[in-house]
Amino acid sequence: xxxxxxxxxxxxxxxxxxxxxxxxxxxxxxxxxxxxxxxxxxxxxxxxxxxxxxxxxxxxxxxxxxxxxxxxxxxxxxxxxxxxxxxxxxxxxxxxxxxxxxxxxxxxxxxxxxxxxxxxxxxxxxxxxxxxxxxxxx
Amino acid sequence: xxxxxxxxxxxxxxxxxxxxxxxxxxxxxxxxxxxxxxxxxxxxxxxxxxxxxxxxxxxxxxxxxxxxxxxxxxxxxxxxxxxxxxxxxxxxxxxxxxxxxxxxxxxxxxxxxxxxxxxxxxxxxxxxxxxxxxxxxxxxxxxxxxxxxxxxxxxxxxxxxxxxxxxxxxxxxxxxxxxxxxxxxxxxxxxxxxxxxxxxxxxxxxxxxxxxxxxxxxxxxxxxxxxxxxxxxxxxxxxxxxxxxxxxxxxxxxxxxxxxxxxxxxxxxx
Amino acid sequence: xxxxxxxxxxxxxxxxxxxxxxxxxxxxxxxxxxxxxxxxxxxxxxxxxxxxxxxxxxxxxxxxxxxxxxxxxxxxxxxxxxxxxxxxxxxxxxxxxxxxxxxxxxxxxxxxxxxxxxxxxxxxxxxxxxxxxxxxxxxxxxxxxxxxxxxxxxxxxxxxxxxxxxxxxxxxxxxxxxxxxxxxxxxxxxxxxxxxxxxxxxxxxxxxxxxxxxxxxxxxxxxxxxxxxxxxxxxxxxxxxxxxxxxxxxxxxxxxxxxxxxxxxxxxxxxxxxxxxxxxxxxxxxx
Numbered sequence: 001x002x003x004x005x006x007x008x009x010x011x012x013x014x015x016x017x018x019x020x021x022x023x024x025x026x027x028x029x030x031x032x033x034x035x036x037x038x039x040x041x042x043x044x045x046x047x048x049x050x051x052x053x054x055x056x057x058x059x060x061x062x063x064x065x066x067x068x069x070x071x072x073x074x075x076x077x078x079x080x081x082x083x084x085x086x087x088x089x090x091x092x093x094x095x096x097x098x099x100x101x102x103x104x105x106x107x108x109x110x111x112x113x114x115x116x117x118x119x120x121x122x123x124x125x126x127x128x129x130x131x132x133x134x135x136x137x138x
Numbered sequence: 139x140x141x142x143x144x145x146x147x148x149x150x151x152x153x154x155x156x157x158x159x160x161x162x163x164x165x166x167x168x169x170x171x172x173x174x175x176x177x178x179x180x181x182x183x184x185x186x187x188x189x190x191x192x193x194x195x196x197x198x199x200x201x202x203x204x205x206x207x208x209x210x211x212x213x214x215x216x217x218x219x220x221x222x223x224x225x226x227x228x229x230x231x232x233x234x235x236x237x238x239x240x241x242x243x244x245x246x247x248x249x250x251x252x253x254x255x256x257x258x259x260x261x262x263x264x265x266x267x268x269x270x271x272x273x274x275x276x277x278x279x280x281x282x283x284x285x286x287x288x289x290x291x292x293x294x295x296x297x298x299x300x301x302x303x304x305x306x307x308x309x310x311x312x313x314x315x316x317x318x319x320x321x322x323x324x325x326x327x328x329x330x331x332x333x334x335x336x337x338x339x340x341x342x343x344x345x346x347x348x349x350x351x352x353x354x355x356x357x358x359x360x361x362x363x364x365x366x367x368x369x370x371x372x373x374x375x376x377x378x379x380x381x382x383x384x385x386x387x388x389x390x391x392x393x394x395x396x397x398x399x400x401x402x403x404x405x406x407x408x
Numbered sequence: 409x410x411x412x413x414x415x416x417x418x419x420x421x422x423x424x425x426x427x428x429x430x431x432x433x434x435x436x437x438x439x440x441x442x443x444x445x446x447x448x449x450x451x452x453x454x455x456x457x458x459x460x461x462x463x464x465x466x467x468x469x470x471x472x473x474x475x476x477x478x479x480x481x482x483x484x485x486x487x488x489x490x491x492x493x494x495x496x497x498x499x500x501x502x503x504x505x506x507x508x509x510x511x512x513x514x515x516x517x518x519x520x521x522x523x524x525x526x527x528x529x530x531x532x533x534x535x536x537x538x539x540x541x542x543x544x545x546x547x548x549x550x551x552x553x554x555x556x557x558x559x560x561x562x563x564x565x566x567x568x569x570x571x572x573x574x575x576x577x578x579x580x581x582x583x584x585x586x587x588x589x590x591x592x593x594x595x596x597x598x599x600x601x602x603x604x605x606x607x608x609x610x611x612x613x614x615x616x617x618x619x620x621x622x623x624x625x626x627x628x629x630x631x632x633x634x635x636x637x638x639x640x641x642x643x644x645x646x647x648x649x650x651x652x653x654x655x656x657x658x659x660x661x662x663x664x665x666x667x668x669x670x671x672x673x674x675x676x677x678x679x680x681x682x683x684x685x686x687x688x689x690x691x692x693x694x695x
Binding site for chain 3: 144147148150151154155158159160161162164165168222223225226228229230232234240243244247249250251252253254255256257258259260261262277278280281283286310311312315336339340342343347357358361362365375376379382383386387389390391394397398401402
């Protein structure tokens, strides 16, 4: 019962055969992907949520209050708030979660709907693409 | 040879393949879109897929913990299985007083399903103080008769001249197993590894009985518990399903040949 | 030295197969409780089981029904094996697809099918309604009539691949010269099948029956996760009943009695099947 394990075929060195064996290659690739992903996560998990606030006409709104709600089991709980700068942009620094909602309001201009934001991992740094639009009168 | 049109066969097989794959597709689709949980009629193509249910599952349940437990128990089971079964298989190839009795014993043990022993097995494991431990989880599965016979058949195919020569040279039985028999029985080892791994990985009843604390639970237990907490109100359950199925499917696809041959050999060798 | 090699395996089997059987028998004749030492009570547990316990009879009936579904699955698998055995390209792909469901975790399979049979959004109901078979969705897993067949369908889906592999192995071990010789002699395809293929497949079919029976007796995972025993006790199997008696009600003594009955039934059905297929057919042979 020769199973062919004695000596490597002359045209391929043994370490190469071992490496290309599917039982080594597949877990190895998986481990590599997991390691790279963890490195990416480690580099991007400061909890920064950035965005901007605009009014119904599209003009940036300064001094609007932006509120962050974080999912706590089944409900969203407010955890921090900040105000927009003169250009209507804001940055929240301490988001701990992967499932959050963001809303903005400014008395006299209006209030935006609460936008749900789903992240790929906890405290992912994210910049919201669309502005929070304030509507209606408060 | 026969000449008959091939396309009806292809058609029939294609239809059956689709029928067999539909449940997978459906679960995958729901885990990625969250549709079809409340809406009706269900849609065939996913709209707006997103991976966020997987993120939810990752943080909501201790998936890594369950995975680790399952892996630990399975590795323990596989290592014990290969060792113990090889030893027993080798012993059965030698002639000794009482061999027939032992063979009869093994064969009759094959007819005893695990489910007929759960209560005393629980009591025994309790007396041994092994409840809620990796060893306790692995112990009943540490040797399987089917695999012993697979090893036995494989060892019997090794020409006895090799073993005899080694024995004359002074090699002990233990050495014979490890140096001569096992390297020549790669297929049997593969069968053993795969069969015992799958049985241990998928085992639900024994972990259900033996684990007491939440962080010793294995994957099947975690999945069943999740179902009872969450019901089917969210795509997260189906994402969990897919996460649980993925290693099994991956392993199967990797080791298909060994798997099928191993199962066929294990089943037919009695 | 030989015995040293055998000792660990023997110890495990003695501890987890032989001893439990004997202990079950002993337990079934006792009144066991964590509160007081065990007392011998003779046949009382069996009396209760056979004469006072409707759940036991329901579970027994369900188990027998489950067992009776195995031939259906085997017949389907035989058809599949014949198809896959034909000389077509891609047969390995088909074989893999059909077999894919077998090595999966039964708990996950149960959840998938639980949802396929769901009355609000399940796929089965949707297909039935689209095809116009029914007007209103059927509550498969909640109805006394449909629950057990639903579980059986899920079980067939999972085990079809295994039967197919066993039958395929059997088919491939039939030398093609036999069939060719018969074809030359003028036998048609159907005649060839019944006269040559089936007799040579008998060991494989018998093996499938034994495995199917064992599977229907031991399908705890599927039933427990899919229906938990069913609406009322409609899908309660002997094995789930034993689990509930032992670990939900902690009635180890009564559960042991049911286990003894369960095991005796299993052995007798296997013996009958063995006898019916001509004694000692197939796998169980000591050499």
